[in-house]
Amino acid sequence: MEENKKRLLAHLLKTNDWVTSDELSILLSVSTRTVRNYIKQLNTTYKGYELIFSSSRGYKINKKNYYLILNNNDKYNTVETPQQRINFIRNKLITHPKGYNLFVLSSDLFVSEETILADINSLQAFFKNFSIVIKKNNSMDFYLSGLERDKRKMIRYIVNNESSENFTPTKALAMFSMELNSTEYNNIRNSIHKILNKNNLFVNDYALNNITLHLIVMVQRIRQGLNIAEDVQMEKIQNTKEAKVADEIKKYLNNSYGITMNESEFYYLTLTISSYTSEINYSLVNSHNIQDFIEGKYIDIAKQAIEKVKEVFSFDIFDDEFLPKFTIHIRNLMIRTYNGMYTKNPLTAKIKEAYPLIYEIAVFIALELQRYEDVYISEDEIAFIAIHIGAEIEKNNSFNKKVTAVFVYLDYYDTHLKAYNKIRKIFENSLEIINMVSINNFCLKEIKTDMIISCVPIISDDDNVIVVSPFISDEDVSNINSKLTMIKRAKKQKKIEGYLKSLFGSTLFKRNYYLKDEHLMIKNLTNEVIALKYANPEFYEEVEQREKMSPTSFNNLVAVPHSLKHNAYKSFISMVINEKPMKWGNQYVNIIVLIGISETDRSTFRDVFDILIEILSEPKNVQKLINCSDYDEFLATITNMIEI
Incomplete structure (x- = not known):
C-alpha cells in the first residue's frame, strides 16, 4: 500500500493537473474506492496541510x-504501517551495534513480541544482500553480524534510496544519528572537492556525493568505536596519487572531527577515491591523443561496445567527440566494479520510465561489458551509461529525421526574411526548409514537402499547412512545434503499423494466464515460440540474461521481456493479458509482451519498441487492452491505438 501511495503522489506531481479516480485506479491496479482511501490517508497524515486537492474533475497535487511537508518531514516520522515498522526495527539494529532488545522493540512500537519476531524474520532477506545476518543472545537482544565494511555499504545504500529525490541526503543520514544540516554537509563536500582539485583529481557531482557519504558514514562509525579491521594489501596503494590524497583527507578529518584512521580504513578510503575520481581531464582528451591518457584495454572495450550498438540497433550516433568521454566513463565504471564500490544514480527510475529505448541501448552496452570482463553492472551504472547515450542522441538528433517544408511569403521589401530566418534558427535540428516561394509563384499541386509554412492564408484541405504571422510569435512557434511532432509521429506510424500488426497472432495470445513468477512466465512463453520454430533453443537463456540485467517491467503495469541478440528465426510478439496483476521485479504487471526480432528485422526493432512503449505507457490504453475479452477484440483495439 505504501508503494502505491508513493506512485500516486509521483503521478500527480508529474502530471501537475487534475487526474480522475478512474485513471489512478488503472495506474495502481486498485478500485476507485481504494484510490479515495489513499487520498484521505495522505491528507490526514499531515495535519494542517491539504496535500491533494479534490473536485469533480478528480485530484490534483497541492x-x-x-514542498512544505518535504522540508519539515522530521515532524511526520510516525510508525503507522507494517513497512514503517520494519524500517524502524532495521534502523534500531543498525544504530545499536551491541543489540536491541525484543521487549523494548515491542514497547516502542506497541505491538506483540510475535509481530516483532515476524518482522525480524522478514528483514533477514534484506540483510542477506549485504552478507549480514541478524543474531540474538540469551537476553533476547538482536544484533547484526557481519563485516563492518558491509554494514557501511548497507547504510550508504539505505541513505541513497531514502534520499533519491534529494541531492543532499541530510534527512536520510539523520535516521542513523548522523545529524547534519545542508550547510554542514556542503562544507564537508566542498572541503573534499578542494583537496581533490589541488591534486588534479577530477570528479563529477554524483561521484563527489558518493565520496562525501563514504566519509560521513566512516566518521560516525569510527566515533562509535566501529572500525574496519581486515587484512589489506597496503602495497597495492603505496606511492599512488590516490593514497597521497587519502592522507590529506585523513588529516582533514582528524583536525575537524578528531578521528584516527587505522590501516584498513585508510586502504578503503584510498580505493573509494580511486573508484570515483580520475586523473584524466575530459577537456584535454580527444580521439587523436586518447591513447596517451587511457589504457588500451578500455579503449578497445568502448570501441567494441559502440560497434555492437551500431550493428544491433542499426544506427550510428557516435562521432569523434563521443569516444573519449565515453571511454573515460567506461574505465571509471570498471574500476568501481573491480573495487566493489556501489554508486547511486538518483535518476535511474526516471530514465528507465521516460527514455526506455535509450535505457535499452545502455543495458545492451552493460551486457557487452559483462561479457568482456565478467563483472556485474548495476541498474544505477546502466542509467549512467544511458545519460551518455542520451546526450549523444540529443546532440545528433539521431532518432528524428528532419521534417521537410516549403516557406510561402508575400513579397514586400524582403520583410519575410526575418520570419524565415527565425524559423530556421529555432527549428534547425528538426525542420529543413527546402524552398522559399512567393505567393505569386506558389502552386499547391507541385509541393512535395511534409508541410507548408506560409505568411499568407492558403486555401487547402491539407492538414499540414501552417499559417504564421510575418513577425513570428510564441504562438506561431508553438503551432509549428505541435505540427512537427504530429508529422513525425504519423511518418513513424505509417512506416511501422503494418509490420507491427503482422507480429501478432492468435496462437501467441493468452488471457488470464497466471504463473508463479516472472521467470516461470518467461520459461513457458519462450518454450512455446521455440516449439513453433520462431526462435532458437537459446532464446530462453537470452531473455533471462536481459531480465537479470534490469527487470523489463515499467511503472505502467506492463513488462516487455526480450532478447538483445535479435536473432529469432521469425519476428513475433507473444501477448499475455491478465485481469489481476502479477509481481514482476519490483513492479506489478497485467500485460506481458514477449518480443522476438529476426536478424533481417533488426533495423525495425527500435521503432517497434518505441511505438509499443508509447502505446503501453498510457494507463487508459492499458486498461482498454486489459478489458479485451478475446484476440479479435485485442487486435482491433491495439490496431486503433497504432493508427491514432
Whole structure:
C-alpha cells in the first residue's frame, strides 16, 4: 500500500493537473474506492496541510504544501504501517551495534513480541544482500553480524534510496544519528572537492556525493568505536596519487572531527577515491591523443561496445567527440566494479520510465561489458551509461529525421526574411526548409514537402499547412512545434503499423494466464515460440540474461521481456493479458509482451519498441487492452491505438 501511495503522489506531481479516480485506479491496479482511501490517508497524515486537492474533475497535487511537508518531514516520522515498522526495527539494529532488545522493540512500537519476531524474520532477506545476518543472545537482544565494511555499504545504500529525490541526503543520514544540516554537509563536500582539485583529481557531482557519504558514514562509525579491521594489501596503494590524497583527507578529518584512521580504513578510503575520481581531464582528451591518457584495454572495450550498438540497433550516433568521454566513463565504471564500490544514480527510475529505448541501448552496452570482463553492472551504472547515450542522441538528433517544408511569403521589401530566418534558427535540428516561394509563384499541386509554412492564408484541405504571422510569435512557434511532432509521429506510424500488426497472432495470445513468477512466465512463453520454430533453443537463456540485467517491467503495469541478440528465426510478439496483476521485479504487471526480432528485422526493432512503449505507457490504453475479452477484440483495439 505504501508503494502505491508513493506512485500516486509521483503521478500527480508529474502530471501537475487534475487526474480522475478512474485513471489512478488503472495506474495502481486498485478500485476507485481504494484510490479515495489513499487520498484521505495522505491528507490526514499531515495535519494542517491539504496535500491533494479534490473536485469533480478528480485530484490534483497541492505543490505548495507538498514542498512544505518535504522540508519539515522530521515532524511526520510516525510508525503507522507494517513497512514503517520494519524500517524502524532495521534502523534500531543498525544504530545499536551491541543489540536491541525484543521487549523494548515491542514497547516502542506497541505491538506483540510475535509481530516483532515476524518482522525480524522478514528483514533477514534484506540483510542477506549485504552478507549480514541478524543474531540474538540469551537476553533476547538482536544484533547484526557481519563485516563492518558491509554494514557501511548497507547504510550508504539505505541513505541513497531514502534520499533519491534529494541531492543532499541530510534527512536520510539523520535516521542513523548522523545529524547534519545542508550547510554542514556542503562544507564537508566542498572541503573534499578542494583537496581533490589541488591534486588534479577530477570528479563529477554524483561521484563527489558518493565520496562525501563514504566519509560521513566512516566518521560516525569510527566515533562509535566501529572500525574496519581486515587484512589489506597496503602495497597495492603505496606511492599512488590516490593514497597521497587519502592522507590529506585523513588529516582533514582528524583536525575537524578528531578521528584516527587505522590501516584498513585508510586502504578503503584510498580505493573509494580511486573508484570515483580520475586523473584524466575530459577537456584535454580527444580521439587523436586518447591513447596517451587511457589504457588500451578500455579503449578497445568502448570501441567494441559502440560497434555492437551500431550493428544491433542499426544506427550510428557516435562521432569523434563521443569516444573519449565515453571511454573515460567506461574505465571509471570498471574500476568501481573491480573495487566493489556501489554508486547511486538518483535518476535511474526516471530514465528507465521516460527514455526506455535509450535505457535499452545502455543495458545492451552493460551486457557487452559483462561479457568482456565478467563483472556485474548495476541498474544505477546502466542509467549512467544511458545519460551518455542520451546526450549523444540529443546532440545528433539521431532518432528524428528532419521534417521537410516549403516557406510561402508575400513579397514586400524582403520583410519575410526575418520570419524565415527565425524559423530556421529555432527549428534547425528538426525542420529543413527546402524552398522559399512567393505567393505569386506558389502552386499547391507541385509541393512535395511534409508541410507548408506560409505568411499568407492558403486555401487547402491539407492538414499540414501552417499559417504564421510575418513577425513570428510564441504562438506561431508553438503551432509549428505541435505540427512537427504530429508529422513525425504519423511518418513513424505509417512506416511501422503494418509490420507491427503482422507480429501478432492468435496462437501467441493468452488471457488470464497466471504463473508463479516472472521467470516461470518467461520459461513457458519462450518454450512455446521455440516449439513453433520462431526462435532458437537459446532464446530462453537470452531473455533471462536481459531480465537479470534490469527487470523489463515499467511503472505502467506492463513488462516487455526480450532478447538483445535479435536473432529469432521469425519476428513475433507473444501477448499475455491478465485481469489481476502479477509481481514482476519490483513492479506489478497485467500485460506481458514477449518480443522476438529476426536478424533481417533488426533495423525495425527500435521503432517497434518505441511505438509499443508509447502505446503501453498510457494507463487508459492499458486498461482498454486489459478489458479485451478475446484476440479479435485485442487486435482491433491495439490496431486503433497504432493508427491514432
